[in-house]
C-alpha cells in the first residue's frame with residue numbers, strides 16, 4: 001500500500017451557489033424588495049465582523065453565466081458553525097427568491113508533501129496558521145471548481161510512491177509560485193465530505209490570470225496526467241453596498 005500523505009486541516013468551508021428567481025423577484029413590491037436586500041446586507045455585515053475579528057472569513061460574488069447567479073463562500077472553525085450559518089441564510093427573506101444551484105463542503109487543507117522536518121507543532125507556526133485560517137481577499141474576481149486525482153489502472157495518483165507524489169507536488173508548486181501576487185489560491189480537502197476530492201478557490205484582480213494559471217498547469221504532470229475537474233464557476237465581486245443595484 002502506498003503511504004498516505006499527512007494533512008493539516010484548518011477552517012471548515014462551505015460554498016453555496018444559487019440562481020436568482022428573477023421572474024418572481026420582479027413582481028415583488030419595492031418596499032418588500034428593500035427589506036429583503038437590507039436583511040441580506042446585515043447578514044453580510046455580520047460576516048465582515050467575523051472576518052475582521054479573524055474568527056472566520058467569507059466572500060460573496062456574482063457568478064457569470066447560467067450555472068448560478070451568486071456564490072457565497074464561508075469559512076468557520078467548526079462544521080457545526082457552518083451548519084448553523086447555512087440555516088440562518090436559509091431563513092433570510094431573500095432565500096425565497098434563490099434557487100440552489102450547487103454546494104460544496106470541505107475543509108482548508110495543507111498537505112505534508114513539502115513540509116520541512118521539525119519538532120515544532122506545525123499548528124503553532126505563524127505561516128501555517130495564515131494558510132489554515134486565511135483572510136479571504138476581496139479581489140475583483142473569483143474562480144471556484146472541484147477536482148479529483150485520477151484512480152485509473154495506469155494512472156492512479158493513490159498508488160504512486162510518496163517520493164513520486166512529492167516530486168509532482170513540488171513541480172506543481174513551482175508553477176504556482178510564478179503567480180504570486182496575481183492569483184491567490186485556497187485548497188480545501190473534501191475526501192469523504194463531498195463528491196470530489198478537493199475544492200480549488202482562486203482570487204485575482206484579472207480574470208485572464210485564471211485561464212493562464214489553469215492552462216499552464218494542464219501541461220504539468222500533476223494535472224495533465226492525474227487531474228479530473230468538475231464545473232468551473234467564475235464571478236465578479238459583489239459588495240454588500242451594491243446589492244440594491246444587483247437585485248433591482
Ligand code: VOV
Nearest residue numbers: 110111169173176177179183185187198200214217223227
Ligand atoms: C497560486 C498558485 C498555486 C500555488 C502557489 C500552489 C502551490 C501548491 C503547493 C505547494 C501544494 C502542496 C502543499 C500544500 O500546500 O498542500 C499544493 C497542493 C495542491 N494544489 Fe496547488 N498551488 C496553486 C494553484 C493551484 C491550482 C490552480 C490548482 C488546481 C489544479 C489545476 O490543474 O487546475 C491547485 C490544486 C492543488 C491541489 C488539489 C493540491 C492538493 C494535492 C494533494 O494531493 O494533496 N493548486 N499547491
